[in-house]
Amino acid sequence: MKDNFQREINYMRLSVTELCNLRCRYCMPEDGICKIDHGLIMTEDEMITAVEAAAELGIIKLRITGGEPLVKKNIVSICARAAKVSGIQEVCVTTNGVLLPKLAKGLRAAGVARLNISLDTLDPDKFNYITRIGKLSDVMDGIKTALNAGYRKLKINTVLIGGFNDNEIRDFARITMDYPIDVRFIELMPMYDSGDFGPKAFIKCDKVLEMLPEAVPVETDGVARLYRMPGAKGNIGLISPVSDHFCAECNRIRLTADGKLKPCLHSNQEINIKGLTKDEMVRKMRETIFAKPERHAKLSFASRSESGRNMNEIGG
Ligand code: SAM
Ligand code: SF4
Numbered sequence: 245m246k247d248n249f250q251r252e253i254n255y256m257r258l259s260v261t262e263l264c265n266l267r268c269r270y271c272m273p274e275d276g277i278c279k280i281d282h283g284l285i286m287t288e289d290e291m292i293t294a295v296e297a298a299a300e301l302g303i304i305k306l307r308i309t310g311g312e313p314l315v316k317k318n319i320v321s322i323c324a325r326a327a328k329v330s331g332i333q334e335v336c337v338t339t340n341g342v343l344l345p346k347l348a349k350g351l352r353a354a355g356v357a358r359l360n361i362s363l364d365t366l367d368p369d370k371f372n373y374i375t376r377i378g379k380l381s382d383v384m385d386g387i388k389t390a391l392n393a394g395y396r397k398l399k400i401n402t403v404l405i406g407g408f409n410d411n412e413i414r415d416f417a418r419i420t421m422d423y424p425i426d427v428r429f430i431e432l433m434p435m436y437d438s439g440d441f442g443p444k445a446f447i448k449c450d451k452v453l454e455m456l457p458e459a460v461p462v463e464t465d466g467v468a469r470l471y472r473m474p475g476a477k478g479n480i481g482l483i484s485p486v487s488d489h490f491c492a493e494c495n496r497i498r499l500t501a502d503g504k505l506k507p508c509l510h511s512n513q514e515i516n517i518k519g520l521t522k523d524e525m526v527r528k529m530r531e532t533i534f535a536k537p538e539r540h541a542k543l544s545f546a547s548r549s550e551s552g553r554n555m556n557e558i559g560g
Contacts, residue, residue, distance in 0.1 A: 247533050247534060259309050260316045341383040406446060420477060426465075434545045
């Protein structure tokens with residue numbers, strides 16, 4: 245359905261958990277998060293009912309996210325059931341990739357059409373630093389397993405962090421030369437608590453184009469501006485929520501693991517649907533779509549996102 249500003253809302257991001265097996269410094273605090281009482285998290289049945297309600301209102305694309313969605317024990321079942329909901333044309337998953345060696349095949353069999361894998365550095369020590377606890381080889385194994393499981397068009401999401409990975413832009417671009425993988429650079433967003441990173445760490449996506457002058461524009465893909473290196477098999481994507489917000493094209497709503505609908509990533513508006521019937525969920529979702537603000541306030545590290553949550557508590 246259309247919102248008040250004539251935007252067609254057809255995409256929902258469903259966070260299935262706030263928990264994660266990594267602790268990325270820009271995403272969540274070092275000690276992880278206060279584990280919410282299990283009873284406050286939506287059950288699998290509630291999640292599926294919410295997907296059915298969303299589909300009734302014209303949501304056709306679903307992205308499963310988290311926290312880390314693959315730490316959720318019933319993730320394959322959630323994906324398989326969501327993919328069968330009438331009206332849902334595509335179920336995708338965003339993951340840090342660590343558990344893909346175990347789960348890529350199962351996700352594929354469950355009908356997950358695409359995977360986005362987050363990866364901020366190709367250096368093992370830097371990977372361990374940025375994730376506080378992770379091993380780069382786990383993600384690399386995950387990417388290989390996903391390719392072998394038949395995921396032909398993988399996307400790697402890389403948060404640009406000045407002084408940390410801006411010297412790796414060309415190394416990431418090289419991946420697109422050798423594999424059918426899109427590498428998408430995302431500007432660091434000043435969330436509720438972005439850990440150790442302040443204004444100096446923020447760099448605009450334009451820096452990628454400065455570093456890769458031979459990349460040519462090809463098309464846009466949702467919120468990403470796409471470029472391609474000559475002879476490459478994959479694209480370079482630029483996602484600039486801070487320097488060039490894309491609110492006018494926003495087509496999405498979000499549902500958190502504790503059952504809160506968020507009309508906008510950067511607003512603190514939340515509408516509870518946990519515990520409701522499907523018809524009640526449909527009504528609340530309609531309200532949420534109508535409550536979608538025209539745009540979010542300007543983001544900066546001086547005036548952080550108004551969302552009041554860290555990214556692992558929303559899902560990106
Ligand atoms: N755990 C999964 C993962 O890392 O892909 C899914 C959840 S994670 C919150 C979703 C995306 O949000 C990831 O690509 C992550 O890099 C990104 N993200 C987290 N915090 C961010 C921030 N402060 N600014 C920009 N992107 C952020
Ligand atoms: Fe976990 Fe993803 Fe956040 Fe990293 S970005 S801490 S992998 S939820």
